[in-house]
Amino acid sequence: MSTPLTEQELHNLAMNIVGKQLEAEGYEFMGVNSKPKKNPQFVCLKDKKLYFIVVRSVPHPLDPKEYDRPLMQKIKEHAQTQKGEAYYAGVGLYNAADRNLPVYLNEAYILEYDGLIKV
DSSP states (O other): OBBBBBBHHHHHHHHHHHHHHHHTTTOOEEEOOTTSSOSSSSEEEEETTTEEEEEEEEEESOOOOOOOHHHHHHHHHHHHTTTEEEEEEEEEEEEESSSSSSBBSOOOOEOOOOOOEEO
C-alpha cells in the first residue's frame, strides 16, 4: 500500500524544486527555512541584491500562481526595508494517475511550476 506524502514532505519536495532552480540561476543562499509556516523559505543574494522567496506546495485543484496577498505584502515590506525584493514560488504537485488522489511516495506526480512570481 502506498503512503501519501505528508504536508512537510510535499513542502520539502517543493523547496527542492525551487532550490535547484535558484542554484542553477546563480543565487547564493543566505538563509533556508524548511518549516511551511515560517516565512520566507529562502533568503538569497544575487548581483549584490537580496531576494526573499516564499515557497508553497499547492494541492489540486488550487492554482499555484495564486498567493496569500496579505502575507506576501508583509514579506514585500520586509524585503524593501532590506533593499531587497520579494518573490512567491507556488509549486503544484499532483498525483499523475488522478489529480484528486494524494501524491504518494515513490509514485509519479505532475509538476506545475512556472518559476518565481515577483510581488
